[in-house]
Amino acid sequence: MDATQPLTVDxxxxxxxxxxxxxxxxxxxxxxxxxxxxAGYRLYGLAELNRxxxxxxxxxxxxxDPSDLAFALRLRREHELRRAVDGWLxxxxxxxxxxxxxxRKQERLLAA
Amino acid sequence: MAQTLRHDVKDLSLAPEGVRRIxxxxxxxxxxxxxxxxxEREQPLAGYRISACLHVTTETANLMRTLKxxxxxxxxxxxxxxxxxxxxxxxxxxxxxxxxFAIKGEDNDTYYAHxxxxxxxxxxxxxxxxADVIGVLHSARREQLGDIIxxxxxxxxxxxxxxxxxxxxxLAFPVIAVNEARTKHFFDNRYGTGQSTIDGIIRSTNVLxxxxxxxxxxxxxxxxxxxxxxxxxxxxxxxxxxxxMRALEALMEGYEVMPMSDAARVGDIFCTAxxxxxxxxxxxxxxxxxxxxVCNTGHFNVxxxxxxxxxxxxxxxxxxNFVEEFVLADGRRIFLLADGRLVxxxxxxxxxxxxxxxxxxxxxxxxxxxxxHASSLEHKVYPVxxxxxxxxxxxxxxxxxxxxxxxxxxxxxxxxSWSEGx
Numbered sequence: 001m002d003a004t005q006p007l008t009v010d011x012x013x014x015x016x017x018x019x020x021x022x023x024x025x026x027x028x029x030x031x032x033x034x035x036x037x038x039a040g041y042r043l044y045g046l047a048e049l050n051r052x053x054x055x056x057x058x059x060x061x062x063x064x065d066p067s068d069l070a071f072a073l074r075l076r077r078e079h080e081l082r083r084a085v086d087g088w089l090x091x092x093x094x095x096x097x098x099x100x101x102x103x104r105k106q107e108r109l110l111a112a
Numbered sequence: 113m114a115q116t117l118r119h120d121v122k123d124l125s126l127a128p129e130g131v132r133r134i135x136x137x138x139x140x141x142x143x144x145x146x147x148x149x150x151x152e153r154e155q156p157l158a159g160y161r162i163s164a165c166l167h168v169t170t171e172t173a174n175l176m177r178t179l180k181x182x183x184x185x186x187x188x189x190x191x192x193x194x195x196x197x198x199x200x201x202x203x204x205x206x207x208x209x210x211x212x213f214a215i216k217g218e219d220n221d222t223y224y225a226h227x228x229x230x231x232x233x234x235x236x237x238x239x240x241x242x243a244d245v246i247g248v249l250h251s252a253r254r255e256q257l258g259d260i261i262x263x264x265x266x267x268x269x270x271x272x273x274x275x276x277x278x279x280x281x282x283l284a285f286p287v288i289a290v291n292e293a294r295t296k297h298f299f300d301n302r303y304g305t306g307q308s309t310i311d312g313i314i315r316s317t318n319v320l321x322x323x324x325x326x327x328x329x330x331x332x333x334x335x336x337x338x339x340x341x342x343x344x345x346x347x348x349x350x351x352x353x354x355x356x357m358r359a360l361e362a363l364m365e366g367y368e369v370m371p372m373s374d375a376a377r378v379g380d381i382f383c384t385a386x387x388x389x390x391x392x393x394x395x396x397x398x399x400x401x402x403x404x405x406v407c408n409t410g411h412f413n414v415x416x417x418x419x420x421x422x423x424x425x426x427x428x429x430x431x432x433n434f435v436e437e438f439v440l441a442d443g444r445r446i447f448l449l450a451d452g453r454l455v456x457x458x459x460x461x462x463x464x465x466x467x468x469x470x471x472x473x474x475x476x477x478x479x480x481x482x483x484x485h486a487s488s489l490e491h492k493v494y495p496v497x498x499x500x501x502x503x504x505x506x507x508x509x510x511x512x513x514x515x516x517x518x519x520x521x522x523x524x525x526x527x528x529s530w531s532e533g534x
Contacts, residue, residue, distance in 0.1 A: 098194035099453050106269040
């Protein structure tokens with residue numbers, strides 16, 4: 001196969017180890033967007049194929065799903081959402097850290 | 113005036129948000145509000161300097177407002193560098209004319225420098241949540257001890273330490289143990305922690321309590337509250353105790369009472385509220401049923417033998433937020449909530465403002481009492497006077513619109529003659 005030749009959705013799926021359905025999901029979430037022929041067929045070029053392979057590696061290393069990536073993308077784009085999620089996570093961590101500090105303080109008091 | 117006020121807070125521009133949240137908490141603190149109104153008229157604290165070292169939160173802010181209303185000159189620093197709410201600190205400085213030294217996440221040096229700054233205020237009265245200001249006055253600032261009329265201590269641990277100092281003859285001024293007021297125990301420990309503990313268990317696990325065997329270790333005020341609410345949700349409650357009187361009380365209340373070694377075999381949910389260590393020990397964890405849920409609502413995360421649980425487990429993973437699943441060698445699973453930390457604060461929201469209302473009303477009225485009785489107080493740890501407890505109960509009823517009966521003159525005389533006659 002000529003590596004520079006763009007592939008159709010099925011060929012790209014076979015080449016990168018994803019299903020055609022997953023490729024359409026990734027496109028829908030603007031994670032990997034192929035070019036289109038004048039007749040509307042998807043064409044995956046070298047850049048898209050590389051991104052699909054890299055995504056497969058990501059999934060292998062970090063056990064992330066495409067839906068995780070879609071959310072990561074939302075976090076990057078939606079400032080309000082990022083602030084809200086950060087705030088929520090921080091509250092949970094804060095509660096743990098201030099309670100631990102409180103415990104050490106009280107232990108010191110009792111030991112004095 | 114606000115421009116010249118000494119302070120060290122994160123960012124004064126956070127003040128509007130702080131004001132908004134302080135006023136929200138204020139709506140849940142009607143007893144303190146009633147005291148504040150009276151303080152405004154009577155000015156019982158006029159001209160007195162107070163240094164307070166408390167969690168810098170919306171509820172504390174309303175206590176500070178109350179002390180200011182009574183005429184006091186107040187400085188506030190944090191009793192824990194990680195619980196400070198920066199917007200509240202800003203609001204106190206910018207809008208409520210209170211000097212604050214507290215920044216969330218401040219390092220240890222800054223934290224202690226801030227306590228020093230509060231002591232630089234040359235207080236005549238102190239308020240502590242863990243004996244910090246009292247500690248500095250008794251060590252690095254002994255020359256200031258003579259200025260002090262009295263101190264207020266909020267925590268049990270602080271009171272234990274101060275009573276030890278009293279026994280050694282080392283306590284250099286009177287201290288009022290605010291934690292020991294009935295209006296504190298009743299609301300904070302029993303109803304506040306009782307509710308928030310159940311809340312933490314439900315939020316973290318989404319478990320249905322009805323029909324479950326719910327084991328409460330310790331039948332103190334917190335244990336009573338947890339047991340009461342668990343039963344209210346349909347759980348079959350089992351109490352474990354070491355104190356015969358408390359065990360008997362639990363039994364008469366209709367709970368089952370048994371040793372932990374037996375409870376461990378039958379319980380579905382376990383909650384420790386004892387203040388002691390390894391109440392749920394390795395040997396108890398070894399015999400628990402598959403799927404047992406274990407949590408703690410006592411001060412320290414030592415009530416459950418967590419190292420023992422880890423050593424028993426062949427595998428562990430996060431099952432949900434705040435829920436760690438331990439798989440034992442024979443496949444049984446035990447779920448530990450919030451790493452054994454206080455489940456009510458870790459997995460729920462701790463005390464509602466309405467609960468802190470009662471605790472801080474004790475602080476405000478004890479301060480007034482200390483000033484009024486300065487000449488008769490010795491260098492001892494005192495409980496909150498009964499009259500203050502009764503005043504707070506009366507105010508609380510009034511704010512809820514509840515009216516109670518009064519003794520008639522005849523009834524009062526009858527009671528008096530009866531007690532004289534015996």
